[in-house]
Amino acid sequence: xxxxxxxxNSSLATAYTLAVAAGLIAPGTVLAQAGWNExxxxxxxxxxxxxxxxxxxxxETKDVNWGSTPExxxxxxxxxxxxxxxxxxxxxxxxxVEKNPSAxxxxxxxxxxxxxxxxxxxxxGQTSNIFALVKADGKYYVATKxxxxxxxxCGG
Amino acid sequence: MNHPKTLxxxxxxxxxxxxxxxxxLLGAVCLMMLASCASPSSEAEATEQAxxxxxxxxxxxxxxxxDRLEQDEAQRICSRAADAPALDKTVEKRIEAGNLAAxxxxxxxxxxxxxREGERIAQSGIGKQFTDNPATPAGxxxxxxxxxxxxxxxxxxxxxxxxxxxxxxxxxxxxxKYTYTKIYNPQAYTAxxxxxxxxxxxxxxxxxxTHVVALLLDPNSPVNK
Amino acid sequence: xKSLLCAVGFGLVLNTAFAQQGADTVKKxxxxxxxxxxxxxxxxxxxxxEDLWKKRAGPKNASLxxxxxxxxxxxxxxxxxxxxxxFADADRVMDLEARLVHxxxxxxxxxxxxxxxxxxxxxxxxxxxxALVAFVTAxxxxxxxxxxxxxxxxxxxFKQGEKIFYFRGGPHDFSCATCHSEDGKRIRLQDLxxxxxxxxxxxxxxxxxxxxxxxxxxxxxxxxxFDCFRQQRxxxxxxxxxxxxALTTFxxxxxxxxxxxxxxxxx
Amino acid sequence: xxxxxxxxANMQDGKVLVRVLMNHEMETGQRKDSTxxxxxxxxxxxxxxxxxxxxxxxxxxxxxxxxxxxxxxxFSGGKAGEKVAISWVDNKxxxxxxxxxxx
Numbered sequence: 001x002x003x004x005x006x007x008x009n010s011s012l013a014t015a016y017t018l019a020v021a022a023g024l025i026a027p028g029t030v031l032a033q034a035g036w037n038e039x040x041x042x043x044x045x046x047x048x049x050x051x052x053x054x055x056x057x058x059x060e061t062k063d064v065n066w067g068s069t070p071e072x073x074x075x076x077x078x079x080x081x082x083x084x085x086x087x088x089x090x091x092x093x094x095x096x097v098e099k100n101p102s103a104x105x106x107x108x109x110x111x112x113x114x115x116x117x118x119x120x121x122x123x124x125g126q127t128s129n130i131f132a133l134v135k136a137d138g139k140y141y142v143a144t145k146x147x148x149x150x151x152x153x154c155g156g
Numbered sequence: 157m158n159h160p161k162t163l164x165x166x167x168x169x170x171x172x173x174x175x176x177x178x179x180x181l182l183g184a185v186c187l188m189m190l191a192s193c194a195s196p197s198s199e200a201e202a203t204e205q206a207x208x209x210x211x212x213x214x215x216x217x218x219x220x221x222x223d224r225l226e227q228d229e230a231q232r233i234c235s236r237a238a239d240a241p242a243l244d245k246t247v248e249k250r251i252e253a254g255n256l257a258a259x260x261x262x263x264x265x266x267x268x269x270x271x272r273e274g275e276r277i278a279q280s281g282i283g284k285q286f287t288d289n290p291a292t293p294a295g296x297x298x299x300x301x302x303x304x305x306x307x308x309x310x311x312x313x314x315x316x317x318x319x320x321x322x323x324x325x326x327x328x329x330x331x332x333k334y335t336y337t338k339i340y341n342p343q344a345y346t347a348x349x350x351x352x353x354x355x356x357x358x359x360x361x362x363x364x365x366t367h368v369v370a371l372l373l374d375p376n377s378p379v380n381k
Numbered sequence: 382x383k384s385l386l387c388a389v390g391f392g393l394v395l396n397t398a399f400a401q402q403g404a405d406t407v408k409k410x411x412x413x414x415x416x417x418x419x420x421x422x423x424x425x426x427x428x429x430x431e432d433l434w435k436k437r438a439g440p441k442n443a444s445l446x447x448x449x450x451x452x453x454x455x456x457x458x459x460x461x462x463x464x465x466x467x468f469a470d471a472d473r474v475m476d477l478e479a480r481l482v483h484x485x486x487x488x489x490x491x492x493x494x495x496x497x498x499x500x501x502x503x504x505x506x507x508x509x510x511x512a513l514v515a516f517v518t519a520x521x522x523x524x525x526x527x528x529x530x531x532x533x534x535x536x537x538x539f540k541q542g543e544k545i546f547y548f549r550g551g552p553h554d555f556s557c558a559t560c561h562s563e564d565g566k567r568i569r570l571q572d573l574x575x576x577x578x579x580x581x582x583x584x585x586x587x588x589x590x591x592x593x594x595x596x597x598x599x600x601x602x603x604x605x606x607f608d609c610f611r612q613q614r615x616x617x618x619x620x621x622x623x624x625x626x627a628l629t630t631f632x633x634x635x636x637x638x639x640x641x642x643x644x645x646x647x648x
Numbered sequence: 649x650x651x652x653x654x655x656x657a658n659m660q661d662g663k664v665l666v667r668v669l670m671n672h673e674m675e676t677g678q679r680k681d682s683t684x685x686x687x688x689x690x691x692x693x694x695x696x697x698x699x700x701x702x703x704x705x706x707x708x709x710x711x712x713x714x715x716x717x718x719x720x721x722x723f724s725g726g727k728a729g730e731k732v733a734i735s736w737v738d739n740k741x742x743x744x745x746x747x748x749x750x751x
Contacts, residue, residue, distance in 0.1 A: 035708075036708055074594075120714075209622070213622035220615060419667075425651065
C-alpha cells in the first residue's frame with residue numbers, strides 16, 4: 001500500500017476547504033467546488049477512496065439490493081447502477097468501480113425520510129467489481145457486484 | 157417503352173473508359189430485367205434515376221472521392237436484389253475470368269507471410285473510410301464476417317467459418333495460390349461475392365495478403381490449432 | 382486499435398459467460414437495455430426540440446408551429462409515421478429532416494446554408510436538427526407506420542431507394558444489402574437486421590432516431606444512413622439529398638404496419 | 649448557460665419517486681480530441697434535491713458519472729402539487745436548478 005494510507009485524509013480535506021475559504025484556492029477554476037471531496041475522488045481504489053470518505057475500516061455486507069444493475073453492460077459508457085441498502089439508519093451510499101482510474105463515482109447523503117436507495121449511471125473502462133459503500137449509524141459496510149462490460153462498435 | 161440500347165447508352169454516359177464488353181454485359185442484365193419484371197421500363201428507369209441520385213447525393217470527404225461511386229462492370233452487374241433471378245452463367249463466367257486475369261502475385265513468388273501479422277490485419281477494420289488516416293495501413297477486418305482463430309469469440313457470420321482452414325485443406329495442391337487469389341479477388345472464383353476484392357481494389361498490399369494467407373494456412377497459426 | 386480493444390472486451394465477457402451460456406448473455410444484455418429505457422436521455426433532446434419548435438427565430442422572427450409536416454400546418458402528432466411523403470409546395474418527396482430544412486427556410490427565413498449547417502451534434506456543439514427531430518418523432522410514438530406510395534413521385538422514390546439499397550460501390554464493393562439482406566447474420570457480435578424482410582425492417586426503422594449510448598448523442602435517420610455509407614467506404618452522403626430520401630422512403634415503407642417506437646436508446 | 653434538466657416527480661405508494669435527466673457532457677479530462685489535445689475535465693460535482701426547503705438528497709459526483717446523467721430516488725412526506733427542486737454545480741462553477749411539480 002502506498003503512503004496515502006498513512007495520511008490523515010480528513011485533515012487534508014479540511015485543509016483544502018479552509019484554503020478555499022481563505023481564498024488561497026479559487027473554487028471551480030482549477031480544482032473543484034468547495035466541499036467537493038477531491039481526495040476521495042482521486043483515490044485509486046476502494047480503500048483509498050473509503051478512507052477519504054471517513055471509512056477507516058468497513059465490513060462486508062450482503063444487505064444491499066442491486067436492483068436493475070445489470071450483470072453485463074453492452075457499453076461501458078453507460079452502466080445503470082441501482083443500490084438499495086437494507087441496513088438500518090443508512091445515511092450515505094457511495095458507488096465505486098474497482099478498475100476505473102479513480103474508484104469513486106458518486107457519494108449520496110441520505111437524510112431521514114429519504115429511502116436508502118439510489119439509481120444512477122456510471123462509466124466503466126472494463127469489466128470490474130462495483131462496490132456499494134454504505135454508511136449506517138456511523139459504521140461502514142461494503143457490498144460487491146461484478147459487472148461485465150462488452151465494447152460495441154467494432155467497425156473500426 | 158424505351159429501347160434497351162438507349163438505356164444502356166444513357167447508363168454508360170457518365171462512365172469513363174468503360175469498354176464495349178461492359179456495355180454488352182450491361183445489355184444482358186437489362187435484357188434479363190426486361191424479361192423478368194412486370195414493369196420493365198420502370199425498373200430500368202429506376203436504375204437510371206438511382207444512379208443519377210447517387211452521383212448528386214454524395215460529396216467527397218477525406219480520402220473518399222466521388223470516383224468511388226463509379227461502378228466497374230462487376231459492381232454494376234452485382235447491384236441486384238438478393239431474390240433477383242440468377243445471373244446468366246456466361247455473365248458470371250465473364251466476370252470471373254476478367255477478375256482472375258487481373259490478379260497480381262508477389263514478384264518473389266512467396267505466398268506465405270507471417271501469420272502473426274496476418275492476425276493483426278484480420279482484427280483491424282481500419283482503412284478507406286473518410287474518417288481514416290490514409291497513411292495508416294488498412295486492415296482486412298476478417299473477423300467482422302468470419303470465424304478464424306478459436307480464441308477470438310467476437311466474430312461475424314456474414315462469411316463462412318474459416319476455423320481449421322489450412323488443416324482441412326493441407327493436401328490440396330496449389331492451395332496457397334488459390335487462397336492468395338481468393339483474398340486478392342474473390343470474384344475471380346465467385347461472381348458477385350460479398351467479400352471485398354482486397355488486392356484488386358488496393359485495400360491490402362500484396363505483402364499484407366501473404367500474411368493473411370499465412371494466418372489461414374500456416375500450421376502454427378491459431379486458425380489451424 | 383479499436384478493434385483490438387473490442388476483441389479484448391468481448392473476450393473477457395465471452396470466455397466467462399457467452400461461451401458457456403450464450404442465450405443467457407443475450408437475456409442479460411436485454412436486461413441492460415431495459416434498465417436504460419426508463420430515463421432515456423433522448424428526452425433532453427425532445428424538450429430542447431419542443432422549445433426550438435415554439436421559439437420565434439430567424440430573419441422572419443417566426444416559430445415553426447405552422448410548419449406543415451404533411452398533416453396540415455401545426456399538426457405534429459403522428460406526422461412522422463407518414464414520412465417521407467410528397468409535398469406539393471416543394472414538388473418533392475421529403476423526409477422529416479428535409480421538411481424541417483424547408484420550414485426553417487420558408488417560415489423563419491433562414492438560408493439553405495444556415496438551415497443545414499449543423500445536421501448532427503458533437504458534444505458541446507449541439508444540433509437544432511437533432512433536437513427538432515427528437516421532438517417531432519416522439520409525437521408519433523405508438524402510431525402505426527403508414528407511408529404512402531400513392532403519388533407517382535413517392536412510388537418513384539421508393540423504387541430508387543430500393544436500387545440504392547442494392548448499389549455496390551467503393552473500394553470494398555459494399556452495398557447496404559451486403560450486410561442487411563440475409564436473416565440471422567451478425568458483424569462481429571452485433572446482430573444485423575435483414576432489411577429486406579418485414580419483421581426486421583419494422584424493428585429497425587421504428588427504433589430510429591435513438592440516443593446512442595456509445596456517443597452520448599441523439600442520432601437521426603439521416604445520421605444513420607450517413608454513418609452506414611461512411612462504413613461502406615463511400616463518400617459523404619449529403620444531408621437531405623434525394624438519394625438519402627429515396628433510401629429512407631424504401632426503408633420506411635417496408636416498416637409499414639409497425640408501431641413507431643422512437644426515440645429509442647441503443648448501444 | 650446549461651440546458652434544462654428533465655425532472656419528474658410522481659407519487660408512488662405514498663412516497664415521491666423522483667427521476668432526473670441532466671444535460672451535461674461529464675467530460676473526464678482524460679480524453680483527447682482529434683488533434684490529440686486533451687479535452688479538459690468538465691463534470692457535475694454536487695447535486696442536491698429539496699422539497700419544502702428541506703434537503704431530501706445531496707450527492708458528490710466524480711467524472712465517472714455517465715454523460716447526460718440520470719438520477720432516481722424516493723422520499724417520504726411529499727404530496728401531489730408540491731414542488732421538488734434539483735440543483736447541480738459543476739467543476740467550472742456552472743450551475744443549474746430546475747423544479748417539477750409532484751403528480
